[in-house]
Amino acid sequence: MLNNYVPILVLFVLAFGFAGFSVGAATFTGPRRYNRAKYDAYECGIEPTPQPMGGGRFPVKFYLTAMLFIVFDIEIIFLYPWAVAFSQLKLFGLVEMALFIGTVFIAYAYVWRRGGLEWD
């Protein structure tokens, strides 16, 4: 019974091994050029500290774009298997998919009307 789980164990060993190898290899072979950016908590993105008065403001445009991307990404993920099985699901599948796309477009309509698609 548990023999079925040997491949999973092997996968774990491979995964940990690869992680260990990558970190080790980077430590030994990577160049060490320390500068100000290197010492930041993140090398890119928002400066976490010090915050300006009142918590500060930061642009959320990229986050909005990312969330929108996920909404439509999910739609596509769902559309492909549906397209493959379309001939078997027939009208039922078509109606269900129309309903699904309809609900996704509700989210789209909300973002569009509330200014989520304007960059400035």
Added chain:
Amino acid sequence: MPTDIQAPEILYGPLSPMLIVFAAACIGVLVEALAPAARRRGIQVVLAVGGLLAALVAIIVQRGARTLTAGDAIAVDGPTLFIQGVLVVLGVLSILLLAERGLDGSGGAVVARASTTPGSREDMRLADSDAMQSEVFPLAMFSLGGMMLFPASNNLLLMFVALETLSFPLYLMAGLARRRRLLSQEAAVKYFLLGAFASAFFIYGVALLYGYAGSVDAGKIFDATGDVGSNDVLLYLGLAMLAVGLLFKIGAVPFQAWTPDVYQGSPTPVTALMAACTKIAAFGAVLRVFYVAVGRDQWDWRPMMWAIAILTMVVGAILAVTQTDVKRMLAYSSVAHTGFILIGVIAVSKAGLSGTLFYLATYGFTTMAAFAIVTLVRDSSGEATHLAQWTGLGRRSPLVAGVFAFLLFAFAGIPLTSGFMAKFAVFQAGTAGGAGVLVVVGVVASAVTAFFYARVVVLMFFNEPAADGPTVAIPSALTATTIALGLAVTIVLGVYPQPMLDLADQAALFIR
């Protein structure tokens, strides 16, 4: 080439209550997109209340439905319909609380514009305006839809989807308080992080149970528990991890850490929704998992649940004694109540199931009314939730303090309140089901809870009010309806509980 794919049979009638609520939520999003800003709030309230009432009608029409549908993924049976009915009525009450705006001349408990920086000049200006983030209504509807699906899911993957559907809007709504916004946002982040952690346990448990039974269907898992020679380690590990996710949502010890912070920080109407509806829905899912999927293995999971029930009752009751904030006290009291309700779950009998359903209904209405009262007691900075500020409230506003005292007695389980009948029902089922020790612990814990409820009553009625104490706002019809209905149900189910007990009894049969 794909092999044969069968479109599942879908019975739209039994699904109609959930479909109506989800449709109303989707239309709510469209209203946010298309309606002019000034009219959104009014449209949203009518739409949400109308949708929930339509769902209630659909539930009444479908009251005889006992069926599996959508490829056996959804079970519409007695417990499902009972819980959905209670959820829909409580949902209407919480929408009414969210819509209240007459308490301090501002736009209500929900933030005017969530994107403003807390404490900024714009935030100060908007706090006293009558604007509100009216997205909260569709969010509440999505959450309620998820809650209705949660106890109906006969398939663990669907149960996970329902769990996330009810949780995500709650995480958001927890951060939308109009005042003390940083506290509210802190609550939202805590709730989200801990909730995501619990969800991860849940889904890993589902994976292990799939490894055990070869299916995520509750019925198939039940069949697999009857087979000799299957790998029980997977079953126990999977069930334990599944239980972590579920016990987190009902707020059982040791997964209760989020409860006081989140209850305190959230806008009070949202706290009411969380305390009443989420708990009911999550208990529905707990019942479905433990009665349907692993009902045959009760001798294996009962010791675990015994320990959790005892811990929950004792820790909830004792920590509630030390609280100095009304909302935190109610949070710990809800933890203790979770322990009492778990006695009904552990009984694993028809009486245990009907007692649990009855307890959930009574607890929901009492909780809703209690949090509605909390929204009324205010000072210049919003709600006055510190217990010291409630000193002498009975002198100043005898009616509100009297109603709150009555609700506290119901929580404590004093006879002639619904709380007494509910405790009696689950304790009786527990005794009959061989959980006598649990019942003894339950009675002792009830006595401890009665102590701190009585302390609040003494504080309100037998102490002089402070000169600069809070005032009691006059509620509009919205909050008044919520309090009146919650109070009425608490009284009626205490004096004449038989019809509701019969209803719970008729509903108390799961299908597989």
